[in-house]
Amino acid sequence: MSAFEEQPTDCFICRKHRREVVIPGGAIYEDDLLYAGHVHVPEDQSKSIAYLGWLVVETKRHIQELADLTDAEAQALGLLVVRLSRALMVSEKAEHIYTFLFGDGVRHVHIHVIARYPGAPREYWGTRVDEWPDAPHGGPREIAELCARIRASLAV
Numbered sequence: 001m002s003a004f005e006e007q008p009t010d011c012f013i014c015r016k017h018r019r020e021v022v023i024p025g026g027a028i029y030e031d032d033l034l035y036a037g038h039v040h041v042p043e044d045q046s047k048s049i050a051y052l053g054w055l056v057v058e059t060k061r062h063i064q065e066l067a068d069l070t071d072a073e074a075q076a077l078g079l080l081v082v083r084l085s086r087a088l089m090v091s092e093k094a095e096h097i098y099t100f101l102f103g104d105g106v107r108h109v110h111i112h113v114i115a116r117y118p119g120a121p122r123e124y125w126g127t128r129v130d131e132w133p134d135a136p137h138g139g140p141r142e143i144a145e146l147c148a149r150i151r152a153s154l155a156v
Contacts, residue, residue: 013108024140025147049137051130053115087153
């Protein structure tokens with residue numbers, strides 16, 4: 001049975017991997033184990049903007065807990081998170097990278113890799129980094145441009 005055949009039909013992340021949901025910027029990285037892209041901008045809010053530099057790394061296999069990762073998935077996940085962190089620091093000039101894994105809203109292993117930009121006031125650090133009014137925000141075009149820069153940085 002393939003990884004796609006094992007995916008539930010109601011999981012947002014699994015739907016994305018089956019290309020049922022289009023994400024601005026597309027895949028920054030994808031292989032048999034993992035997918036990485038920019039955070040999703042809801043389709044019904046095409047005029048909405050997203051915090052630029054908020055990436056998500058997801059397992060291709062539908063699993064809900066880190067403890068369910070195979071050793072190969074865990075190694076690949078760790079390496080990709082580090083590589084994306086470096087890419088954000090180089091291409092986007094981020095001064096710090098946050099990584100979060102909550103797993104309460106979408107029950108599919110995914111790690112948030114989020115840039116904090118120079119000048120962000122301390123009250124906007126951590127989980128509030130995207131609320132900083134002067135932070136870079138953008139729509140689908142800006143997200144696609146950022147994703148292209150990150151892909152180029154990963155290729156080096």
